[in-house]
Amino acid sequence: MSVGFRAVQWNRDKLIYDAILLVGVAVYIAGYMLIAWRSDPPKTLPDEIDLWIRATGSCAFLMLTIILSIGPLARLDRRFLKALYNRRHFGVLTFLVALVHFGFLLDWYVSLNALPNLAAELTKWPDYLKFIGFPFKALGLAALLILFLLASTSHDFWLMFLTPRVWKFLHMALYAAYGLVIMHVALGHMQDDRSPLVPLALFGALGLVTALHLVAGWRERKGDLPDRPTAAAGWLTVGAPASIPDKGARIVTAPDGERIAVFRDGAQVGAVTNLCAHQNGPLGEGRIIDGCITCPWHGYQYRLADGCAPPPFTEKLATFRVRVQDGLIEVDPTPLAPGTPAAILVA
Amino acid sequence: MTRTHRSLHRAVWPILAMLVALGVLLALWLRPPPDHAAVSTPRLEQPA
Numbered sequence: 311m312s313v314g315f316r317a318v319q320w321n322r323d324k325l326i327y328d329a330i331l332l333v334g335v336a337v338y339i340a341g342y343m344l345i346a347w348r349s350d351p352p353k354t355l356p357d358e359i360d361l362w363i364r365a366t367g368s369c370a371f372l373m374l375t376i377i378l379s380i381g382p383l384a385r386l387d388r389r390f391l392k393a394l395y396n397r398r399h400f401g402v403l404t405f406l407v408a409l410v411h412f413g414f415l416l417d418w419y420v421s422l423n424a425l426p427n428l429a430a431e432l433t434k435w436p437d438y439l440k441f442i443g444f445p446f447k448a449l450g451l452a453a454l455l456i457l458f459l460l461a462s463t464s465h466d467f468w469l470m471f472l473t474p475r476v477w478k479f480l481h482m483a484l485y486a487a488y489g490l491v492i493m494h495v496a497l498g499h500m501q502d503d504r505s506p507l508v509p510l511a512l513f514g515a516l517g518l519v520t521a522l523h524l525v526a527g528w529r530e531r532k533g534d535l536p537d538r539p540t541a542a543a544g545w546l547t548v549g550a551p552a553s554i555p556d557k558g559a560r561i562v563t564a565p566d567g568e569r570i571a572v573f574r575d576g577a578q579v580g581a582v583t584n585l586c587a588h589q590n591g592p593l594g595e596g597r598i599i600d601g602c603i604t605c606p607w608h609g610y611q612y613r614l615a616d617g618c619a620p621p622p623f624t625e626k627l628a629t630f631r632v633r634v635q636d637g638l639i640e641v642d643p644t645p646l647a648p649g650t651p652a653a654i655l656v657a
Numbered sequence: 658m659t660r661t662h663r664s665l666h667r668a669v670w671p672i673l674a675m676l677v678a679l680g681v682l683l684a685l686w687l688r689p690p691p692d693h694a695a696v697s698t699p700r701l702e703q704p705a
Contacts, residue, residue: 442687478662485669489677496684504691512681520674527667534660567660590658 327396331403338372339365359418364499366411371495373404374488375515382526388595391606398464401484405461408454415447446498453490456483466588474590492516536565539643548572548632548639551579551656559603561594564643569594570630572641573603573614580614580653581630581641587612588625616651629653 342365352358377400383390419425428447437445460481469477492512500508540547546562554560554574561569561584569584571594582603584594591607598604602611602620612619617627626648632641634656646652658666 441683442689475659475662478658479665482665482669485673489673492677493680493684496681500681500684501688509681509685513678516674516677516681520670523666523670527663527670530663531667534663569660585659590662592658 324396324399328399328403331400335369335373335403335407338369342368356418356421359414359421362414363411363418366407366414367495367499370404370408370411371491371515373400373407374484374491375519377401377404378484378488378519379522382522385526385530386522388606394607395609401457402461402464405454405457408457412450412454442497442501444497446494449490449494449497453487453494456487456490460484460487469589474585474588478590488519533561533563533569534567536563536567539565543642544644545633545635545640545642546570548641550637551634551639554579554639557598559594559596562641562643566643570641570643571603572632572639573598574656575601575614577655577657578614578653579632579639579656580617581632582612582614582617582627583630583645585627586610587619587627593627615653616649618649 343361346361346365352361377397380390380393380397380400384394416425416428419428432445432448432451434445437443438448460483463472463477463480472480492515495508495512500512537546539545544565546564548554548560548562551574554572557573557575559571559573561571563569569592570581571584571592572579572581573594575598582593584592586593586605586607588605588608588610591605591610593603593605593612596604596606598614599611602613604611610619610625611623612625612627617629619625628645628648629650629652630641630643630645631652632639632654634640634654639656
């Protein structure tokens, strides 16, 4: 949306979001250290560093679990859209916490003057054929590398460079990172710590994230079934103008399975692709604010009349022809070139 | 999200969740008995 490249586009909402994140991380780590220190005070420097390893590692795991829950939660309940708004900063902070976790691990080896042992552990190739005894730190390292890749490509510059479609697929690597982190804990910490809390936390987190994704995916499934053309020449019937909420939209599905958002702003009705030009957000779940279709994910805006972002912004959406037949709104599922005026006035 | 992205998403999650859950179950099942478990600190191994 920016006309020029800026490192980070701060605004008040993002600052508040980031402040909450930083306070949350600080409170979690301080709380963990306080409780662990009081229940079993570390006797040596390596013991103390070990506590920091656990505090930062569990914090990064919790943050990953929350990040992976935000997407489906926002699909299920609009109140979670606020958490989605700046999720990329959440992801970058998670990478930084994971990096600190790795830093403490290095510090632990340094404190014992045994850094070469880490390299030996990671290059003990026969262990890679074992299940119990697998070099679990390699799993954590692989997850850290994925998080680095995602954090370093999180800016809108990379989103535009790679295109939203490629960028979204690339960032699905987070799912693999989550699996690696869970196995890192299961084959590492869980082998030593007999507390039932560890497997419970792993199964609980995995179960929660999976259930949310499956429920959200199941609900979306119905919307992927193409609407049958009910009018002549393949036009799709949307309904009476009043059936489209004012300053809102109804979504219909084209024969190719892609969705079309049909908006109404008073007497003006127009149809645009349901995919926001920014991150393919679901425009049809947004509202018309200040006369513009506004994406519920990050607030990108487009004029209803022609699908163009208001100046000085340059994004354009594909539009669709609409008409009124026998009092019902119909939409032609063949997209027009992005930015083509296609909205109409209805009585 | 595009239709392809949604479809991939629906296919990936059940597979990933089953694989990871199976991995954790196996790690739990096969872990050594408590008396053989190491002290709860990062493992220190000898260089090769």
